[in-house]
Amino acid sequence: MTITSLRRAVLPGVATLALALSACSASNETDTASGGGDEAAAELSGQYTIGGASSQEAAQLAWTTGFTEVAPDVTMTYEPVGSGGGRENFISGAYMLAGSDAYLTDDEGELSDATERCGGEAPIEVPNYVSPIAIIFNVDGVDELNLTPETLGAIFAGEITQWDDPAIAEENPDADLPSAPINAVHRSDESGTTENFTSYLDVAASDSWTGGVVETWPREFGGEGAQGTSGVVSAVTDGQNAIGYADASQAGDLGTANIQVGEEFVAPTPEAAANILAVSPLAESAEENQLIYDLDYLTEEADAYPIVLTSYMIACPTYEDQAEADVAKAYLEYVIGPEGQEQGANEAGAAPLESGLQEDALAIIETISAGS
Known part of the structure; x- marks a missing residue:
């Protein structure tokens, strides 16, 4: 079984979600695949602070800088306060997005708290940095x-x-x-x-x-x-x-x-490190909008390197403020898209996500919206 077919075998919820999104316009799909660089993103503005895992610091500096080409009037700042600090500030509402070297769990109630912060919806969690x-x-x-x-x-x-x-x-x-x-x-x-x-x-x-x-x-x-x-x-x-x-x-x-x-x-x-996600199962707790993994350290796939750091971005599916929703969506599309992943590899040594995994993550990000 190839890595891509194995990955899709463990992502039935994401596959369903992707099909549901197929009604989007062709131009919208093109913009998403390229990292969200469309006319709507160019009209965004404002200053936003996000933060979390220090492992992402170099990559996030590259991404926040590169994002200005997509949204020239948006100033995005990433604070490397650590994964725990990022999750805490996301839950409190201080950050609209957070980076974390571990996915949310309820070992200390963080998943429930994040769900409450997101208006009762399970938070979006997608991998963005693998090293x-x-x-x-x-x-x-x-x-x-x-x-x-x-x-x-x-x-x-x-x-x-x-x-x-x-x-x-x-x-x-x-x-x-x-x-x-x-x-x-x-x-x-x-x-x-x-x-x-x-x-x-x-x-x-x-x-x-x-x-x-x-x-x-x-x-x-x-x-x-x-x-x-x-x-x-x-x-x-x-x-x-x-x-x-x-x-x-x-x-x-x-x-x-x-x-x-x-x-x-x-x-x-980098390629072998990224492949560990493709051969690993989703966590049992994963919702349809969460690409969180329990890494298969015992894999026998010879093109997968098993000792990796996997970091995630955490977001709400729905934001109360339309501008915040638009910026969160556009920024994540940029980071997860091919341009952002290439930039992270070139400037921070990250392992680019496998293309099929990028597509699954972008399909989830596409659902971010503002509350009615």
Whole structure:
């Protein structure tokens, strides 16, 4: 089964919604597919502040800047206050849109609160930013590195401590592995990247990783801590025989490990990272206007890289104010459309959404309107 056919097999509600929207005019469809750059958007105006996940900061700077070409009289500002802050401000009504590295749940009542904020309608949630989390390394004499999930988990749990350990050697028979200690570098700060990385390890490396899903690194596993993505990259770059995890766009000249998926070892390319959404099921709680995913960390699809950061945009299906509804719709069309996704890839290293997923998200965004 191809990725596209598999994706459509798990999106029956979206397919129905897309069919219902087919009565829209051809010109409207063309405008939506190109990111919403139509005459109506050009007539919009006003100043709007949105915010949320700091992972989206670079991409959102590119998008808010690029959006001025679509809507010259709109000033859009994105505040990187973190996913939790974004969700909180959306629920309170301070933001008309929010970015979040996790979809809304009712673990702490956020989904119900957001539904209430949206007048009793389930909020729209669509992915807009996907980035591979690369396993970066700087190991003497090693240019290419293959790792299985269990070996990766054992390295970061402090169970495998030497580069010439039999487990690593078996996965890299052609590599000249040094007989040297492994310097495993992790984030020292509270981190969404750490949370996404350990979410993968918790499922795919459950025999070797016992730390669970965490935002703050477990001290008992040791290793070297570094502040922020730049700190991890610097520590691996300047360290000896070091390995760490970071947004792939920040890897620079460092080596990036290939991770076992099925019987293949897959590199952290943007295309492979985006494909993980295409092979993953929608969350059980997903409504028809929510493209939220429980990532399939155990996929055997060789063109999908499983260690990713997936971030969403949250919106209301209906806004009380017509201007707010028009701006929210136009901005999301721009971000999710081909132009915005290409801009995010070029300027922030994001993985462009697969074209079919873009179409499904745009069909949902098209339904945004103002209340009667």
